[in-house]
Amino acid sequence: MPSVRLAACVGVIMYLSYAWGHAAWSNLALVSVSVIVCLLLPAYSRVSNRVEELVNHRWAVVTFGRLGRFAAQYLFNVAVFGAFLAGGVVPDAGFRGLGGVAGAALLTTLASQGVQYMALALYNRGVGDQNRNVLAALSINIVATALSTTGAPLFRHVMVIMGCGFGGLVFGLGVLSDLRGHWFPRRGIGVFFGTFNPFHVTHVDIIRQALDGRGLAKVIVHPTVVPRLHARALEKGEIAIIGNDGGLDVMERTAKADAHVNYFPTGKRFYPPQTRRALIAIALAEAGLAGRVEVLWLPEVYRDHGFHGVIARIRKLHPGVPLHGLHGSDLGGMWVRSIYDECGWIYPMPVRRRNNVSATAIRNGAAGMTTPVVGEVIARLREGVASFATAGVTFQNSNGLLSVRDRHDA
Known part of the structure; x- marks a missing residue:
């Protein structure tokens, strides 16, 4: 090991x-x-x-x-x-x-x-x-x-x-x-990274606080694709995806795993990246934030350079604009904070987690911690429904991989 x-x-x-x-x-x-x-x-x-x-x-x-x-x-x-x-x-x-x-x-x-x-x-x-x-x-x-x-x-x-x-x-x-984190310009754009597994009401609140409290033009959200820890462990055969449960890919250690490594600090079950991305977009639209928040999706950049590469791309697209790094105080949030700090002069916006809202609890069946439509979509994924409609959108579910099949706005 x-x-x-x-x-x-x-x-x-x-x-x-x-x-x-x-x-x-x-x-x-x-x-x-x-x-x-x-x-x-x-x-x-x-x-x-x-x-x-x-x-x-x-x-x-x-x-x-x-x-x-x-x-x-x-x-x-x-x-x-x-x-x-x-x-x-x-x-x-x-x-x-x-x-x-x-x-x-x-x-x-x-x-x-x-x-x-x-x-x-x-x-x-x-x-x-x-x-x-x-x-x-x-x-x-x-x-x-x-x-x-x-x-x-x-x-x-x-x-x-x-x-x-x-x-x-x-x-x-x-x-x-x-x-x-205490002295920052009240302008610029925010970046918000994480697994968002799934995106919940606390994430929405953090974005609102950033937009209103720091006077940001917008917040850019980018979920992890396959976290580097998992990507390397999967490549080495130390962990494996053993199935899908209620739309969640289930990972487990293998015989090659290192007994002293915590491969799953945020849990063993993950919604596929495309599904997490879709749930973020749904939640932001429900919260009325779609026009103020950009859901960025750079899977190739993330694969090759991680969030460091994503930040470099954002800086290239927004030269000279102050960047504010949003994050929670949980383990995943502080990992993201370390990335912000390694990437140079980013103004962190730490939010101490004091409520009981938890992505782990949501994955385990807790209700009321997401926006209503996201909660309904998760419920359909958990039931294994192949196709369902909600909020004017028909979704396709292929083993947890969520996609939009049709929109029928009034």
Whole structure:
């Protein structure tokens, strides 16, 4: 499994770096900590991810989420360096020039967050593989930290520069993003990305808030086609589409799946992309927003470059116009927020999720969370009706793939 291999590589690199730097090849504390890292790194990663997710959901502030992740990683590094000091892996003098165990943990945590952010940003832009990028980032940080504890002034200076530079970068970008969310021009256009599985009343409310509260000329909505996580996992055979249930494609793990990867953070059942796009258009028309909202559909651009490519296309079509990035505080919304931030100067519009409206609940049969016609269409899809008419439109349903067969306006 990729996550297990990644953990094993990190543990081995940690052992080799400190064993070589301090001639501690047979040190029991070093061997023990390295083995623990090999075994527990995937679980630790899940915990730190969950901490960041919970903080983001509560406040929708990027800086707070990163501080939550930082705290979890900092405590882990304090424990590791404390064990190294107590076990004689690194002498007290090795940490003294870095501010002691606490200072060394601070620097390596800041550097780690920064280099991992850069590694994932490159992956999101199609450069490299996610696991290999993260492994390279962690390896650089581990080796640099180990060398800095040898007492050589050059390596200590490098560690300070890495910690302050990379840490300052990731937190600085987050602070700037949060500030743009509070101070923004009351003009321009909004972009709203997500799976919209399906589009519900909270999505409609977010768009209204953006149009009216920020004085936007329009909002551009683009749903995911096949999310990159799923596209890559399907290609590798780690997940598979096992059937269709009530218009929803059902996905499941295969024997090749990585036990430590959450392939389905927003659920295992998805309406086909064309159906989600159609439901968005129906909801916007019902809400009287069709003239103020554009449903953009660039499947080839999304396939090749993801939402980064979609934003680049929007910027090309609207040069010099301020862009406002709409998103919720849920996991999917904060993922989208990270894309906005990676694409440059976009003014985020975070909306904290406090109601009980949920796309998951809708997929599980909840009513009253969509606009009326969307709710009726979903009900017909759930029943498996091949053809049905509502609101002056006849729809065709082909295993959940929704299309308009005829319009008969009065």
